[in-house]
Amino acid sequence: MTTTVSAAGLSLRYGLTTALDDVSLRLTEGVTGLLGPNGAGKTTLLRVLATAVPADEGTFTVLGHDPRTPAGRQETRRVLGYLPQTPGFHPDFSAFDFVDYVAILKELTDRTARHNEVRRVLAEVDLSDVRGKRIKKLSGGMRQRVALAAALVGDPGFLVLDEPTVGLDPEQRMRFRELIARAGEGRTVLLSTHQTEDVAMLCHRVVVMAAGRVRFDGTPAELTARAAGRVWSSSERDPNAKAGWRTGLGVFRNVGDPPPGAELVEPTLEDGYLLTLDGMHAEATA
Amino acid sequence: MSTVLTEAPAETSTAPAREPWSAIFALARFESRKLLLRIPVLFMLAAYVAWIVWRTKSGWYGYPALQDVDRATQTGPLLVGFAVLLCVNQAVLRSQRHDTERLFGVLVLEPWRRTAAHALSILPVTGLVVLGVAAQFGWQAVKSTAVGHGSVGELLVGPLCVLLCGAIGLLMARLVPKPFAIPVAAVLLLVFSVLAPASIGGGSATAWLTPIVGEGSTKTIPSELIGRPAVSHSLYLTGLALTLALLAVLISKGRTKTSTAVLAGSLAGAIALGVVGGVGQAAGVSSETVAARTVATLNPQKVQSCVRHGRSTYCAFPEWVPRTATWAEVTDHVQSLAGGTAQTRKLLVQQRVEARYGMEGDGAIEPSTTPNQVTVRTMWGGPRTPEFSAAVASVLVLGNEKAGGDVCDGRMVTIMWLALGWTSDPVTELRAVRLSDTVTGSSIVLSPTNGMTMTAGQTSVVRELLAAGPSTVTPKVKAHWAELTAPKVTTAKVAQLLGVKAPGGADKCE
Numbered sequence: 001m002t003t004t005v006s007a008a009g010l011s012l013r014y015g016l017t018t019a020l021d022d023v024s025l026r027l028t029e030g031v032t033g034l035l036g037p038n039g040a041g042k043t044t045l046l047r048v049l050a051t052a053v054p055a056d057e058g059t060f061t062v063l064g065h066d067p068r069t070p071a072g073r074q075e076t077r078r079v080l081g082y083l084p085q086t087p088g089f090h091p092d093f094s095a096f097d098f099v100d101y102v103a104i105l106k107e108l109t110d111r112t113a114r115h116n117e118v119r120r121v122l123a124e125v126d127l128s129d130v131r132g133k134r135i136k137k138l139s140g141g142m143r144q145r146v147a148l149a150a151a152l153v154g155d156p157g158f159l160v161l162d163e164p165t166v167g168l169d170p171e172q173r174m175r176f177r178e179l180i181a182r183a184g185e186g187r188t189v190l191l192s193t194h195q196t197e198d199v200a201m202l203c204h205r206v207v208v209m210a211a212g213r214v215r216f217d218g219t220p221a222e223l224t225a226r227a228a229g230r231v232w233s234s235s236e237r238d239p240n241a242k243a244g245w246r247t248g249l250g251v252f253r254n255v256g257d258p259p260p261g262a263e264l265v266e267p268t269l270e271d272g273y274l275l276t277l278d279g280m281h282a283e284a285t286a
Numbered sequence: 287m288s289t290v291l292t293e294a295p296a297e298t299s300t301a302p303a304r305e306p307w308s309a310i311f312a313l314a315r316f317e318s319r320k321l322l323l324r325i326p327v328l329f330m331l332a333a334y335v336a337w338i339v340w341r342t343k344s345g346w347y348g349y350p351a352l353q354d355v356d357r358a359t360q361t362g363p364l365l366v367g368f369a370v371l372l373c374v375n376q377a378v379l380r381s382q383r384h385d386t387e388r389l390f391g392v393l394v395l396e397p398w399r400r401t402a403a404h405a406l407s408i409l410p411v412t413g414l415v416v417l418g419v420a421a422q423f424g425w426q427a428v429k430s431t432a433v434g435h436g437s438v439g440e441l442l443v444g445p446l447c448v449l450l451c452g453a454i455g456l457l458m459a460r461l462v463p464k465p466f467a468i469p470v471a472a473v474l475l476l477v478f479s480v481l482a483p484a485s486i487g488g489g490s491a492t493a494w495l496t497p498i499v500g501e502g503s504t505k506t507i508p509s510e511l512i513g514r515p516a517v518s519h520s521l522y523l524t525g526l527a528l529t530l531a532l533l534a535v536l537i538s539k540g541r542t543k544t545s546t547a548v549l550a551g552s553l554a555g556a557i558a559l560g561v562v563g564g565v566g567q568a569a570g571v572s573s574e575t576v577a578a579r580t581v582a583t584l585n586p587q588k589v590q591s592c593v594r595h596g597r598s599t600y601c602a603f604p605e606w607v608p609r610t611a612t613w614a615e616v617t618d619h620v621q622s623l624a625g626g627t628a629q630t631r632k633l634l635v636q637q638r639v640e641a642r643y644g645m646e647g648d649g650a651i652e653p654s655t656t657p658n659q660v661t662v663r664t665m666w667g668g669p670r671t672p673e674f675s676a677a678v679a680s681v682l683v684l685g686n687e688k689a690g691g692d693v694c695d696g697r698m699v700t701i702m703w704l705a706l707g708w709t710s711d712p713v714t715e716l717r718a719v720r721l722s723d724t725v726t727g728s729s730i731v732l733s734p735t736n737g738m739t740m741t742a743g744q745t746s747v748v749r750e751l752l753a754a755g756p757s758t759v760t761p762k763v764k765a766h767w768a769e770l771t772a773p774k775v776t777t778a779k780v781a782q783l784l785g786v787k788a789p790g791g792a793d794k795c796e
Contacts, residue, residue: 050392070542077394088385097316104316105393105400109308111315150389 001028004188005049005158010058012044019044020055021212027158031184033199033220034192035273036209042192043085043162045209049190050082050160063157078107081156085163085192087147091136095127095146098135102150121149125179141172148179159189165198177201196270206269208276216276220269227267227275232258242278306545310399314406321373321407322414330369331414337362338422347667349433349609350426353509356436356516359419360498363444366415367451368472370408374452375468378404378459396540398549401460405531408452415445431612431667434605435509439516446523447497451475453530460534494519494567505649506664507641508603511582513575514645518566525560532556571644579641586638597621598633606637606664613662616671619708620678623760625767628682634659635678638734653687653735661687661734669732672705672719677733679704683771691736695793696780698740700763700770702731702748703784707759712752725749743777743789750786759784 241254595614680690
């Protein structure tokens with residue numbers, strides 16, 4: 001698969017805080033999930049890749065464009081779609097007007113073509129029926145879809161989505177997953193999320209970040225495989241487990257280093273993610 | 287850590303060649319549509335239209351002088367200007383207020399181009415104000431009774447004020463992106479544009495630094511004598527508005543070296559335009575205009591055209607020549623009520639102005655001592671018509687204009703009868719021509735030069751005569767003309783001769 005976005009040695013500090021520490025990655029077409037706890041540097045990485053802030057060190061290219069020069073930055077922005085975390089809206093604008101406004105800011109200047117494109121993306125996110133409605137009258141899920149439409153308008157080659165499913169109810173989240181999956185067809189999508197289910201369902205690759213560094217970069221199956229043989233069930237909470245909880249079946253599910261003879265169970269992506277983070281804590285305290 | 291799935295050359299997307307201005311124009315169209323639909327702008331546009339209708343219906347009594355009409359278009363657009371100031375400011379700060387800058391900041395159109403689009407978005411609403419000004423001026427200009435010439439420079443001031451307000455809103459948003467900034471700016475602009483000029487006075491060079499100057503003058507003078515630096519002032523306002531708008535664009539981020547150079551060059555041009563206009567408007571009135579004003583005031587016959595209507599001659603400044611026929615109608619009506627030689631006397635009706643101080647001063651004119659000469663001013667219609675009628679009547683009765691200021695006897699009754707007896711609504715005209723706006727008691731009667739005094743008794747007699755009507759009174763006037771116009775004739779005697787109740791007491795002017 002062709003690499004569309006590549007970053008090498010990205011570092012960024014805010015005062016004494018290191019937000020990004022020598023981050024390198026390569027993205028290809030399809031949806032790549034970006035997992036990590038709060039403060040891991042996910043949003044900072046997305047902001048750097050979206051050209052919102054420059055990195056202190058390191059380089060990256062998006063579809064061959066190097067944003068370090070003003071001209072390169074403009075070209076990068078022309079192929080970029082960005083959905084920021086908790087995006088703002090102009091509440092008095094209709095959904096159509098807001099996306100149209102964003103389309104103009106993306107230099108779609110031909111009025112007829114632009115309006116057709118706005119209608120297309122609003123249809124893509126199932127908002128055709130309410131496109132004339134003011135945003136302040138739309139539900140949270142609909143607003144989030146307006147933001148996705150704004151990111152999709154102009155058919156960008158690289159889509160950066162920062163926690164787009166936060167605050168959505170399960171039905172809305174499921175709907176949003178469909179939209180993201182569709183958006184990932186034929187373009188590169190980088191999806192930051194706290195939801196391992198999102199990654200499991202949508203992503204062909206996953207990057208785990210913690211403390212500004214990439215801790216894992218591989219397929220969801222590889223991340224899940226990290227937990228192979230390290231998840232077991234027991235009738236009592238195992239005090240030696242890294243994490244453990246009672247399931248709906250009344251048994252305890254434990255993650256960590258199982259005792260001899262433990263009843264091993266099938267690991268999930270979340271188990272692999274927890275163990276990856278736990279490994280990082282172990283590194284930090286060693 | 288990095289994982290390389292496949293080593294392949296990065297794909298480079300090829301963007302089509304883009305015209306940087308086309309996105310600015312597209313955004314400007316979007317923003318201008320939003321601006322025109324904002325409630326404050328719609329409200330103020332409606333108020334502006336109402337103001338135009340009110341001004342047009344209430345001004346100039348149906349006889350406009352276009353050199354006054356052009357200035358009268360200037361204050362109304364400020365209503366729209368204040369709304370534009372507010373709404374442009376809010377539009378620029380919209381992305382900050384609603385936290386959309388995080389998204390917009392990574393889109394292709396840089397802040398400087400967005401600011402430029404906001405600047406251009408002011409143009410359509412300015413265009414509407416241009417239409418308003420054209421309608422207001424055109425409404426008066428198409429009247430057959432209109433005289434004079436408007437100035438394009440004066441007509442541009444209103445729309446340019448809207449442009450200036452928008453530019454202030456734009457710059458304020460970039461300099462002080464806080465909600466309190468706009469009310470402060472609006473108050474300062476109000477003081478700067480309306481209150482300061484009123485206190486400074488239009489004659490001062492510094493007054494021309496403010497947007498609107500000297501509309502409050504009540505004088506009408508020939509357009510070539512006005513001497514207002516209207517064109518320079520328009521250049522100054524254009525330069526000022528462009529300077530503020532370009533400054534706002536220049537302090538916005540995202541400029542390339544080329545755009546910075548173009549903007550800096552444009553800013554220099556705008557400043558130069560403003561300076562040229564500022565210097566031009568501060569130059570004051572030219573010596574030629576001063577000389578022409580003196581001639582027009584002291585020797586108007588040198589620059590006037592005279593035409594004959596019936597028995598009398600009418601000399602007017604060239605712009606007013608078409609109106610001489612209207613004056614002649616009044617003269618003929620007055621003479622038709624007179625008796626003796628007065629009804630066929632040849633009069634010289636001469637238009638006079640006090641133009642030596644330009645638009646400043648009250649424009650008072652000394653009465654003429656030349657026999658059979660009547661002064662007519664530059665304004666007409668409304669109370670100006672009976673005032674002229676009274677002047678014609680006083681000259682027919684007293685011989686010259688100056689004598690009107692001294693008359694205190696019964697001849698005043700004859701004068702007022704001649705002045706008003708021919709009109710369709712003489713009581714209303716009586717009220718209009720009296721300084722007190724009453725039809726009882728004593729009052730000063732206004733005329734184009736000095737006023738005349740009318741006692742309570744004379745007022746009472748005149749009112750009775752007007753009620754009786756011309757068919758009853760005119761034959762008596764003609765029959766007793768010599769007695770009615772004899773010096774020292776009492777009001778009681780006049781009343782007796784004309785068959786109405788005589789007032790008690792002797793004539794006594796206050």
